[in-house]
Amino acid sequence: MIDFLTQLGKTTRAAFNKLGRATFFLLHTLFGISDVIIRPRLLINQIYSVGVLTFLIITISGLFVGMVLGLQGYNILSDFGSEEALGVMVAASLVRELGPVVSGLLFAGRAGSALTAEIGLMKATEQLSGMEMMAIDPIKRIMTPRFLAGFISMPLLAALFSSVGILGGHLVGVGLLGVDDGSYWSQMQANLDFQDDIINGVIKSIVFGFVATWIAIFEGYDAIPTSEGVSRATTRTVVNSAFSILGLDFILTALMFGDQ
Amino acid sequence: MQHTHSQDTLVGLFVAASITGLFFLAMQVSNLSSFGSEDTYKVTARFSNSGGLKVKSPVSVAGVRIGRVSAISFDKETFESVVEMSIESRYDTIPEDTSATIYTAGLLGEQYINLQPGGSDEHLENGGQIEITQSAIVLEEVIGKYLFNKTEEKK
Numbered sequence: 001m002i003d004f005l006t007q008l009g010k011t012t013r014a015a016f017n018k019l020g021r022a023t024f025f026l027l028h029t030l031f032g033i034s035d036v037i038i039r040p041r042l043l044i045n046q047i048y049s050v051g052v053l054t055f056l057i058i059t060i061s062g063l064f065v066g067m068v069l070g071l072q073g074y075n076i077l078s079d080f081g082s083e084e085a086l087g088v089m090v091a092a093s094l095v096r097e098l099g100p101v102v103s104g105l106l107f108a109g110r111a112g113s114a115l116t117a118e119i120g121l122m123k124a125t126e127q128l129s130g131m132e133m134m135a136i137d138p139i140k141r142i143m144t145p146r147f148l149a150g151f152i153s154m155p156l157l158a159a160l161f162s163s164v165g166i167l168g169g170h171l172v173g174v175g176l177l178g179v180d181d182g183s184y185w186s187q188m189q190a191n192l193d194f195q196d197d198i199i200n201g202v203i204k205s206i207v208f209g210f211v212a213t214w215i216a217i218f219e220g221y222d223a224i225p226t227s228e229g230v231s232r233a234t235t236r237t238v239v240n241s242a243f244s245i246l247g248l249d250f251i252l253t254a255l256m257f258g259d260q
Numbered sequence: 261m262q263h264t265h266s267q268d269t270l271v272g273l274f275v276a277a278s279i280t281g282l283f284f285l286a287m288q289v290s291n292l293s294s295f296g297s298e299d300t301y302k303v304t305a306r307f308s309n310s311g312g313l314k315v316k317s318p319v320s321v322a323g324v325r326i327g328r329v330s331a332i333s334f335d336k337e338t339f340e341s342v343v344e345m346s347i348e349s350r351y352d353t354i355p356e357d358t359s360a361t362i363y364t365a366g367l368l369g370e371q372y373i374n375l376q377p378g379g380s381d382e383h384l385e386n387g388g389q390i391e392i393t394q395s396a397i398v399l400e401e402v403i404g405k406y407l408f409n410k411t412e413e414k415k
Contacts, residue, residue, distance in 0.1 A: 052270045055277075
Protein backbone atom coordinates (compact mmCIF):
# COMPACT_ATOMS: atom_id res chain seq x y z
CA MET A 1 0.00 0.00 0.00
CA ILE A 2 2.76 2.41 1.01
CA ASP A 3 4.66 1.36 -2.09
CA PHE A 4 1.65 2.15 -4.20
CA LEU A 5 1.28 5.59 -2.67
CA THR A 6 4.99 6.33 -3.13
CA GLN A 7 4.72 5.25 -6.72
CA LEU A 8 1.63 7.40 -7.26
CA GLY A 9 3.34 10.42 -5.75
CA LYS A 10 6.42 9.85 -7.87
CA THR A 11 4.41 9.58 -11.08
CA THR A 12 2.40 12.69 -10.29
CA ARG A 13 5.51 14.67 -9.43
CA ALA A 14 7.22 13.46 -12.57
CA ALA A 15 4.22 14.54 -14.64
CA PHE A 16 4.19 18.04 -13.14
CA ASN A 17 7.93 18.24 -13.44
CA LYS A 18 7.71 17.43 -17.12
CA LEU A 19 4.93 19.96 -17.67
CA GLY A 20 7.05 22.60 -15.94
CA ARG A 21 10.08 21.79 -18.05
CA ALA A 22 7.92 21.82 -21.19
CA THR A 23 6.65 25.30 -20.30
CA PHE A 24 10.14 26.70 -19.74
CA PHE A 25 11.22 25.02 -22.95
CA LEU A 26 8.34 26.70 -24.79
CA LEU A 27 9.27 30.12 -23.40
CA HIS A 28 12.89 29.56 -24.36
CA THR A 29 11.76 28.56 -27.86
CA LEU A 30 9.62 31.67 -28.19
CA PHE A 31 12.54 33.87 -27.16
CA GLY A 32 14.36 32.54 -30.20
CA ILE A 33 11.91 34.18 -32.63
CA SER A 34 14.17 37.21 -33.01
CA ASP A 35 16.99 34.90 -34.18
CA VAL A 36 14.73 33.38 -36.80
CA ILE A 37 13.76 36.80 -38.13
CA ILE A 38 17.44 37.44 -38.80
CA ARG A 39 17.81 34.06 -40.56
CA PRO A 40 14.55 33.39 -42.44
CA ARG A 41 16.31 30.65 -44.41
CA LEU A 42 16.08 28.39 -41.33
CA LEU A 43 12.32 28.84 -41.23
CA ILE A 44 11.84 28.24 -44.96
CA ASN A 45 13.78 24.97 -44.79
CA GLN A 46 11.59 23.84 -41.93
CA ILE A 47 8.34 24.89 -43.62
CA TYR A 48 9.50 22.69 -46.45
CA SER A 49 10.04 19.61 -44.30
CA VAL A 50 7.05 20.21 -42.00
CA GLY A 51 4.51 21.73 -44.35
CA VAL A 52 5.30 20.83 -47.94
CA LEU A 53 6.04 17.20 -47.22
CA THR A 54 2.73 16.90 -45.31
CA PHE A 55 0.87 18.54 -48.19
CA LEU A 56 0.27 15.35 -50.15
CA ILE A 57 -1.15 13.24 -47.32
CA ILE A 58 -3.40 16.14 -46.29
CA THR A 59 -4.85 16.73 -49.75
CA ILE A 60 -5.42 13.03 -50.47
CA SER A 61 -7.00 12.39 -47.07
CA GLY A 62 -9.10 15.52 -47.43
CA LEU A 63 -10.37 14.41 -50.80
CA PHE A 64 -11.38 10.98 -49.51
CA VAL A 65 -12.92 12.29 -46.30
CA GLY A 66 -14.99 14.71 -48.38
CA MET A 67 -16.05 11.95 -50.76
CA VAL A 68 -17.10 9.68 -47.91
CA LEU A 69 -19.06 12.52 -46.31
CA GLY A 70 -20.78 13.14 -49.63
CA LEU A 71 -21.71 9.50 -50.01
CA GLN A 72 -22.87 8.92 -46.44
CA GLY A 73 -24.62 12.25 -46.22
CA TYR A 74 -26.48 11.59 -49.45
CA ASN A 75 -27.71 8.21 -48.22
CA ILE A 76 -29.10 9.69 -45.01
CA LEU A 77 -30.41 12.97 -46.45
CA SER A 78 -32.17 11.29 -49.37
CA ASP A 79 -34.32 9.41 -46.84
CA PHE A 80 -35.73 12.78 -45.84
CA GLY A 81 -35.86 14.10 -49.37
CA SER A 82 -33.41 16.87 -48.57
CA GLU A 83 -30.36 15.98 -50.66
CA GLU A 84 -29.93 19.71 -51.32
CA ALA A 85 -28.63 20.07 -47.78
CA LEU A 86 -25.65 17.88 -48.69
CA GLY A 87 -23.43 20.88 -49.29
CA VAL A 88 -24.14 22.35 -45.86
CA MET A 89 -23.58 19.02 -44.17
CA VAL A 90 -20.26 18.35 -45.87
CA ALA A 91 -18.98 21.89 -45.49
CA ALA A 92 -20.10 22.41 -41.90
CA SER A 93 -18.63 19.15 -40.66
CA LEU A 94 -15.38 19.76 -42.52
CA VAL A 95 -14.88 23.40 -41.65
CA ARG A 96 -15.94 23.15 -38.03
CA GLU A 97 -14.60 19.78 -36.95
CA LEU A 98 -13.00 17.38 -39.37
CA GLY A 99 -10.74 19.87 -41.11
CA PRO A 100 -8.84 21.02 -38.02
CA VAL A 101 -9.04 17.71 -36.12
CA VAL A 102 -8.17 15.20 -38.84
CA SER A 103 -5.47 17.38 -40.33
CA GLY A 104 -4.15 17.91 -36.78
CA LEU A 105 -3.96 14.16 -36.24
CA LEU A 106 -2.33 13.58 -39.63
CA PHE A 107 0.05 16.45 -38.95
CA ALA A 108 1.05 14.90 -35.61
CA GLY A 109 1.55 11.54 -37.28
CA ARG A 110 3.46 12.79 -40.29
CA ALA A 111 5.31 15.92 -39.22
CA GLY A 112 5.29 15.64 -35.41
CA SER A 113 6.83 12.18 -35.31
CA ALA A 114 9.47 13.20 -37.85
CA LEU A 115 10.38 16.25 -35.75
CA THR A 116 10.68 14.18 -32.57
CA ALA A 117 12.80 11.53 -34.24
CA GLU A 118 15.06 14.13 -35.84
CA ILE A 119 15.62 16.11 -32.65
CA GLY A 120 15.92 12.94 -30.54
CA LEU A 121 18.61 11.63 -32.88
CA MET A 122 20.40 14.97 -32.83
CA LYS A 123 20.46 14.64 -29.07
CA ALA A 124 21.55 10.98 -29.17
CA THR A 125 24.42 11.78 -31.53
CA GLU A 126 25.36 14.75 -29.34
CA GLN A 127 24.82 17.32 -32.05
CA LEU A 128 22.92 19.50 -29.61
CA SER A 129 25.77 19.42 -27.08
CA GLY A 130 28.15 20.10 -29.93
CA MET A 131 26.24 23.27 -30.78
CA GLU A 132 26.35 24.34 -27.17
CA MET A 133 30.13 23.88 -27.23
CA MET A 134 30.24 26.28 -30.16
CA ALA A 135 28.21 28.77 -28.13
CA ILE A 136 25.14 28.34 -30.35
CA ASP A 137 21.93 27.98 -28.41
CA PRO A 138 20.42 24.75 -29.81
CA ILE A 139 16.94 25.68 -28.66
CA LYS A 140 16.97 28.97 -30.52
CA ARG A 141 18.75 27.53 -33.53
CA ILE A 142 17.01 24.15 -33.88
CA MET A 143 13.72 24.29 -31.99
CA THR A 144 12.41 27.77 -32.78
CA PRO A 145 12.40 27.42 -36.59
CA ARG A 146 10.74 24.02 -36.29
CA PHE A 147 8.17 25.30 -33.87
CA LEU A 148 7.33 28.31 -36.03
CA ALA A 149 7.16 26.14 -39.14
CA GLY A 150 4.59 23.85 -37.50
CA PHE A 151 2.66 26.80 -36.13
CA ILE A 152 2.46 28.40 -39.59
CA SER A 153 1.89 25.23 -41.62
CA MET A 154 -0.93 23.70 -39.60
CA PRO A 155 -3.65 26.33 -40.28
CA LEU A 156 -2.68 26.32 -43.95
CA LEU A 157 -2.91 22.54 -44.09
CA ALA A 158 -6.27 22.54 -42.31
CA ALA A 159 -7.68 25.11 -44.74
CA LEU A 160 -6.47 22.97 -47.62
CA PHE A 161 -7.99 19.86 -46.08
CA SER A 162 -11.40 21.53 -45.76
CA SER A 163 -11.33 23.00 -49.26
CA VAL A 164 -10.28 19.76 -50.91
CA GLY A 165 -12.86 17.89 -48.82
CA ILE A 166 -15.65 20.19 -49.96
CA LEU A 167 -14.56 19.65 -53.56
CA GLY A 168 -14.50 15.88 -52.91
CA GLY A 169 -18.03 16.04 -51.54
CA HIS A 170 -19.02 17.99 -54.63
CA LEU A 171 -17.40 15.36 -56.84
CA VAL A 172 -19.42 12.53 -55.32
CA GLY A 173 -22.61 14.41 -54.47
CA VAL A 174 -23.03 16.45 -57.63
CA GLY A 175 -20.91 14.46 -60.04
CA LEU A 176 -21.98 10.91 -59.25
CA LEU A 177 -25.19 11.06 -57.24
CA GLY A 178 -26.90 13.92 -59.02
CA VAL A 179 -27.43 16.54 -56.32
CA ASP A 180 -28.16 19.90 -57.89
CA ASP A 181 -24.99 21.92 -58.34
CA GLY A 182 -26.58 25.26 -57.51
CA SER A 183 -28.21 24.12 -54.31
CA TYR A 184 -25.01 22.40 -53.17
CA TRP A 185 -23.23 25.76 -53.12
CA SER A 186 -26.10 28.09 -52.30
CA GLN A 187 -27.28 26.14 -49.26
CA MET A 188 -23.69 26.07 -48.08
CA GLN A 189 -23.32 29.80 -48.50
CA ALA A 190 -26.63 30.52 -46.82
CA ASN A 191 -25.89 28.44 -43.76
CA LEU A 192 -22.19 28.88 -43.13
CA ASP A 193 -20.95 32.08 -41.64
CA PHE A 194 -17.47 33.48 -42.21
CA GLN A 195 -17.01 34.65 -38.65
CA ASP A 196 -18.68 31.80 -36.80
CA ASP A 197 -17.57 28.87 -38.89
CA ILE A 198 -14.49 29.59 -40.95
CA ILE A 199 -12.64 31.83 -38.49
CA ASN A 200 -13.41 29.47 -35.62
CA GLY A 201 -12.11 26.56 -37.67
CA VAL A 202 -8.91 28.47 -38.39
CA ILE A 203 -8.51 29.32 -34.69
CA LYS A 204 -8.88 25.65 -33.86
CA SER A 205 -6.22 24.66 -36.36
CA ILE A 206 -3.84 27.33 -35.02
CA VAL A 207 -4.29 25.96 -31.50
CA PHE A 208 -3.77 22.38 -32.67
CA GLY A 209 -0.69 23.34 -34.65
CA PHE A 210 0.76 25.10 -31.61
CA VAL A 211 0.13 22.16 -29.29
CA ALA A 212 1.16 19.39 -31.68
CA THR A 213 4.44 21.09 -32.62
CA TRP A 214 5.20 21.98 -29.02
CA ILE A 215 4.71 18.36 -27.96
CA ALA A 216 6.77 17.07 -30.89
CA ILE A 217 9.83 19.25 -30.32
CA PHE A 218 9.72 18.94 -26.55
CA GLU A 219 9.47 15.14 -26.66
CA GLY A 220 12.45 15.10 -29.02
CA TYR A 221 14.44 17.43 -26.80
CA ASP A 222 13.46 15.47 -23.68
CA ALA A 223 14.10 12.01 -25.18
CA ILE A 224 16.46 9.59 -23.49
CA PRO A 225 19.41 9.70 -25.90
CA THR A 226 19.35 6.04 -26.94
CA SER A 227 17.68 4.40 -29.90
CA GLU A 228 15.00 2.99 -27.61
CA GLY A 229 14.50 6.37 -25.96
CA VAL A 230 13.99 8.05 -29.32
CA SER A 231 11.49 5.44 -30.44
CA ARG A 232 9.54 5.87 -27.19
CA ALA A 233 9.60 9.63 -27.53
CA THR A 234 8.22 9.34 -31.06
CA THR A 235 5.38 7.14 -29.84
CA ARG A 236 4.65 9.55 -27.00
CA THR A 237 4.50 12.44 -29.46
CA VAL A 238 1.81 10.79 -31.55
CA VAL A 239 -0.21 9.58 -28.55
CA ASN A 240 0.01 12.81 -26.57
CA SER A 241 -0.71 14.98 -29.61
CA ALA A 242 -3.78 12.91 -30.43
CA PHE A 243 -5.07 13.18 -26.87
CA SER A 244 -4.40 16.90 -26.67
CA ILE A 245 -5.98 17.64 -30.03
CA LEU A 246 -9.14 15.69 -29.28
CA GLY A 247 -9.41 17.05 -25.74
CA LEU A 248 -8.80 20.64 -26.81
CA ASP A 249 -11.25 20.19 -29.66
CA PHE A 250 -14.01 19.44 -27.18
CA ILE A 251 -13.14 22.49 -25.07
CA LEU A 252 -12.87 24.78 -28.10
CA THR A 253 -16.12 23.48 -29.58
CA ALA A 254 -17.90 24.05 -26.28
CA LEU A 255 -16.55 27.61 -26.16
CA MET A 256 -17.25 28.45 -29.81
CA PHE A 257 -20.46 26.67 -30.66
CA GLY A 258 -21.83 25.93 -27.18
CA ASP A 259 -24.11 28.94 -26.85
CA GLN A 260 -25.95 28.58 -30.13
CA MET B 261 21.80 22.84 -47.98
CA GLN B 262 21.40 21.70 -51.56
CA HIS B 263 18.39 22.20 -53.82
CA THR B 264 17.54 25.33 -51.88
CA HIS B 265 16.20 27.02 -54.94
CA SER B 266 13.63 24.34 -55.79
CA GLN B 267 12.81 24.10 -52.09
CA ASP B 268 11.92 27.78 -52.04
CA THR B 269 9.63 27.29 -55.01
CA LEU B 270 7.90 24.37 -53.34
CA VAL B 271 7.41 26.33 -50.11
CA GLY B 272 6.02 29.19 -52.17
CA LEU B 273 3.66 26.85 -54.00
CA PHE B 274 2.53 25.31 -50.72
CA VAL B 275 1.75 28.67 -49.15
CA ALA B 276 0.01 29.89 -52.31
CA ALA B 277 -2.11 26.74 -52.56
CA SER B 278 -3.13 26.98 -48.91
CA ILE B 279 -4.04 30.62 -49.12
CA THR B 280 -6.10 29.85 -52.21
CA GLY B 281 -7.84 27.23 -50.07
CA LEU B 282 -8.59 29.77 -47.37
CA PHE B 283 -9.82 32.20 -49.98
CA PHE B 284 -12.03 29.51 -51.45
CA LEU B 285 -13.48 28.82 -48.01
CA ALA B 286 -14.11 32.49 -47.39
CA MET B 287 -15.68 33.29 -50.76
CA GLN B 288 -17.31 30.17 -52.06
CA VAL B 289 -18.27 28.35 -48.87
CA SER B 290 -19.31 31.10 -46.51
CA ASN B 291 -21.45 34.07 -47.37
CA LEU B 292 -18.63 36.59 -47.06
CA SER B 293 -18.90 37.81 -50.63
CA SER B 294 -22.60 38.58 -50.41
CA PHE B 295 -22.34 39.94 -46.92
CA GLY B 296 -19.56 42.45 -46.84
CA SER B 297 -19.67 45.92 -45.36
CA GLU B 298 -23.18 46.38 -46.62
CA ASP B 299 -25.12 49.39 -45.35
CA THR B 300 -28.26 48.49 -43.50
CA TYR B 301 -31.01 50.33 -41.69
CA LYS B 302 -32.88 49.07 -38.69
CA VAL B 303 -36.61 48.52 -38.35
CA THR B 304 -38.42 47.02 -35.40
CA ALA B 305 -41.61 45.03 -35.17
CA ARG B 306 -43.54 43.79 -32.16
CA PHE B 307 -44.95 40.31 -32.13
CA SER B 308 -47.08 38.69 -29.46
CA ASN B 309 -45.14 35.50 -30.16
CA SER B 310 -41.95 35.33 -32.20
CA GLY B 311 -41.83 31.53 -32.11
CA GLY B 312 -38.58 29.95 -33.20
CA LEU B 313 -37.24 33.10 -34.82
CA LYS B 314 -33.51 33.56 -34.23
CA VAL B 315 -30.95 36.29 -34.68
CA LYS B 316 -29.78 36.10 -38.33
CA SER B 317 -33.06 34.60 -39.52
CA PRO B 318 -33.88 35.97 -42.99
CA VAL B 319 -36.24 38.85 -43.65
CA SER B 320 -37.78 38.59 -47.07
CA VAL B 321 -40.19 40.33 -49.37
CA ALA B 322 -41.81 38.32 -52.16
CA GLY B 323 -39.43 35.47 -51.40
CA VAL B 324 -36.25 37.52 -51.81
CA ARG B 325 -34.03 38.04 -48.80
CA ILE B 326 -33.56 41.74 -48.13
CA GLY B 327 -32.15 41.61 -44.62
CA ARG B 328 -31.73 39.65 -41.42
CA VAL B 329 -33.04 39.69 -37.89
CA SER B 330 -30.42 41.52 -35.83
CA ALA B 331 -31.85 41.31 -32.31
CA ILE B 332 -34.78 39.82 -30.45
CA SER B 333 -35.73 41.16 -27.05
CA PHE B 334 -38.64 40.97 -24.66
CA ASP B 335 -40.64 44.01 -23.64
CA LYS B 336 -41.50 43.52 -19.98
CA GLU B 337 -44.23 46.20 -20.03
CA THR B 338 -46.34 44.88 -22.87
CA PHE B 339 -45.14 41.24 -22.79
CA GLU B 340 -44.35 41.37 -26.46
CA SER B 341 -41.36 40.20 -28.38
CA VAL B 342 -39.47 43.08 -30.01
CA VAL B 343 -37.70 41.97 -33.18
CA GLU B 344 -35.12 44.27 -34.70
CA MET B 345 -34.33 43.75 -38.39
CA SER B 346 -31.40 45.03 -40.44
CA ILE B 347 -32.56 45.71 -43.97
CA GLU B 348 -30.14 46.50 -46.77
CA SER B 349 -30.07 50.20 -47.55
CA ARG B 350 -30.66 49.73 -51.26
CA TYR B 351 -34.17 48.47 -50.45
CA ASP B 352 -35.34 51.79 -49.06
CA THR B 353 -38.75 51.95 -50.68
CA ILE B 354 -40.66 49.73 -48.30
CA PRO B 355 -44.00 51.41 -47.50
CA GLU B 356 -44.73 52.42 -43.93
CA ASP B 357 -47.89 50.34 -43.68
CA THR B 358 -46.07 47.11 -44.53
CA SER B 359 -47.12 44.10 -42.47
CA ALA B 360 -44.72 41.54 -41.02
CA THR B 361 -45.58 37.87 -40.64
CA ILE B 362 -43.50 35.05 -39.23
CA TYR B 363 -43.54 32.08 -41.56
CA THR B 364 -41.86 28.70 -41.51
CA ALA B 365 -39.88 27.52 -44.53
CA GLY B 366 -41.41 24.12 -45.16
CA LEU B 367 -43.01 22.09 -42.41
CA LEU B 368 -39.85 21.66 -40.36
CA GLY B 369 -37.69 24.45 -41.78
CA GLU B 370 -36.39 27.54 -40.07
CA GLN B 371 -38.61 30.51 -39.38
CA TYR B 372 -38.31 33.79 -41.21
CA ILE B 373 -40.06 37.13 -41.42
CA ASN B 374 -42.06 37.89 -44.52
CA LEU B 375 -42.91 41.50 -45.23
CA GLN B 376 -46.09 42.23 -47.17
CA PRO B 377 -45.75 45.73 -48.64
CA GLY B 378 -48.68 48.09 -48.13
CA GLY B 379 -49.80 50.98 -50.31
CA SER B 380 -48.55 54.01 -48.41
CA ASP B 381 -46.36 56.62 -50.08
CA GLU B 382 -44.31 57.07 -46.91
CA HIS B 383 -41.29 54.78 -46.65
CA LEU B 384 -39.87 53.01 -43.63
CA GLU B 385 -36.75 54.70 -42.33
CA ASN B 386 -34.00 53.82 -39.90
CA GLY B 387 -35.51 53.25 -36.45
CA GLY B 388 -38.98 52.87 -37.90
CA GLN B 389 -41.54 50.43 -36.64
CA ILE B 390 -43.78 48.00 -38.47
CA GLU B 391 -47.19 48.30 -36.85
CA ILE B 392 -49.10 45.43 -38.46
CA THR B 393 -47.69 42.10 -37.39
CA GLN B 394 -48.85 38.54 -37.30
CA SER B 395 -47.27 36.10 -34.88
CA ALA B 396 -45.61 32.82 -35.59
CA ILE B 397 -47.90 29.88 -36.08
CA VAL B 398 -47.20 27.43 -33.30
CA LEU B 399 -47.92 23.97 -34.63
CA GLU B 400 -49.02 22.62 -31.27
CA GLU B 401 -51.62 25.38 -30.95
CA VAL B 402 -53.06 24.65 -34.39
CA ILE B 403 -53.27 20.93 -33.74
CA GLY B 404 -54.76 21.63 -30.32
CA LYS B 405 -57.47 23.85 -31.79
CA TYR B 406 -58.22 21.32 -34.51
CA LEU B 407 -58.58 18.49 -32.02
CA PHE B 408 -60.74 20.68 -29.78
CA ASN B 409 -63.06 21.52 -32.69
CA LYS B 410 -63.32 17.86 -33.66
CA THR B 411 -64.41 16.86 -30.17
CA GLU B 412 -66.88 19.77 -30.08
CA GLU B 413 -68.46 18.61 -33.35
CA LYS B 414 -69.04 15.11 -32.03
CA LYS B 415 -71.16 16.33 -29.08
